[in-house]
Amino acid sequence: MNRLNQLFNTKKDNLLSIYYTAGYPELNTTLDIAEALERAGVDFLEVGFPYSDPVADGPTIQHSSEKALEAGMTLNLLFEQLADLRKRVTIPILLMGYANPMIQYGVERFCKKAAVVGVDGVIVPDLPMYEYETLYADFFKANGLSNIFLVTPQTSEERIRKIDELSNSFIYLLSSSSITGGNLQVSVNIEDYYKRIKAMQLKNPAIIGFGISDNKSFSKACEYASGAIVGSAFVKLLGTEGYLEKIPGFIEAIRPY
């Protein structure tokens, strides 16, 4: 049982997670940001390892990835930065990124390294279920890492069941089929979709991501799921002067309770 499971066992709703790109806006503040987020009360973190061609991301995260790469962020460097992770941060941490950097690093080596520094899970949107199951699942399991799958309103019930079976922490629910940085979609159809998911009584909790940017969208998402993830809106904050000091206020505004 990793930190993620412990969290989901003890806290069932209004969970708040924050995504940010490692190496942005400064190369070496990855752990400073993590620490500040934990102090502000965030429940778990997603640290992005940047990629040159992030097809699932909108302009904000594309920009942060580009800047981080320009500054010299690599997976090697990120793991170096994370060496002190568990001296400074106690909340669960996921690494999020694309398949190619992970494959170049070596998936087994990546999983081992992630476990050693105290990472709890991985989100790789373009790593398909078939390849995960047949090539990589053993590495994840051997290192106690959760792999997180995405679900959209177009994902079939059969596939959601399969995803639930392969998951062991949470399911990443998208409010619509979109890249990051859009708006939370709320319509009759979407309500139906959330209800449909709820009625399926999945063994894993669902967390809603993509398009959560403020208290309104966060609260809405929490009506349907155990919590929500804020990405682009936070990355935008990181692009402003004095971002570390602004973190408590940003979190307070999204979840004032």
Place this chain on the structure above:
Amino acid sequence: MKYGVNGQGYYGDFGGAYIPEMLYPNVEELRQQYLTIINDDEFKAEFNQLLKDYVGRPSPLYHAKRYSEKYGANIFLKREDLNHTGSHKINNAIGQILLAKRLGKKRIIAETGAGQHGVATATVCALMGIECVVYMGEVDMERQAPNVSRMKMLGAKVVPATSGSKTLKDATNEALRDWIGNPVDTHYIIGSVVGPYPYPDMVARFQSIISEETKKQLLEHTGNELPQYVMACVGGGSNAMGMFYHFLDDESVKLVAVEAAGKGVDSGHSAATTFLGREGVLHGSRTILMQTDDGQVVEPYSISAGLDYPGIGPQHAHLFKINRAQYVSVTDDEALQAGLLCSQMEGIIPAIESAHAIAYLEKMKFKPNDNVVICLSGRGDKDLDTYIKYFGY
């Protein structure tokens, strides 16, 4: 087919569908339906009719006499440049628009490098009365300006891709992002044998008409449907795959794929993927791509917008790895010189992409009776500016 795709979408170690969940329903719908649709008699009849009456197929197989003398073998040019819209790209665009219609799609998106695939897609959308959006790198919009105007005149919306190197790779990223946001009504007409399965196989099938015709035409010209050599340029690899397709299982036929070396393979300004690349994942498939040790995609370079791509289709990666085809490269200078030579010896101004394939003739060693087919994938109209700047005409 020995070198064809398996049930999981792989060619040996390459292929698959490395896509985010948001694209899964669309790609899965295609996977389930593409073979049924394209093997349907009515589909085939409509496809073949359009290839004949609209595209102008079969494209001629021209015995280039002066080239044959110069290079000491029988050189044949497969004249894809004579197709409507000026390149082989139209074969695939016709196939995919007919497929999109049968899938009930109302909107088409495409990426383009040289603009030839964009023009082909805009053309078939006009033909069918379907909305068309083409993504094109900002750099390519400049160097292939006539094609931008053509697409607009055909009623397509051309959206500049402003990220990364602002070329074909980035246009592909933007098209994929559009598709993620429009999962129900939109079909993405990918322009080469790249992307997630089933695209590489589907596009190869639509382009396979090139080698299907070539076999018949060679039989007429030479009394033998098999040549000694087949040559084509490779960007993503669609004209090459179409040219190789029906020769793959005939192991006596040597397949030569010509990549763009740009300013030289070791110059740091190149698009010679098999020389510079390693295995990885790009645009939804496991293939060979140019990348850093950290797995970041390297910006390629070629004077030819259609070859300026850091990867190759997964089937090419497989043919390369198992040595079924030979992958070679040609520099900007060699390609432009070959374009000029082709103009002045055969009266054909080739696309700079196609000129890469022709340029490699200089490095081949033939026997006098060898029959050699080169895919002349497109015409040079779109490249006149580049030729003019280079040669000062």
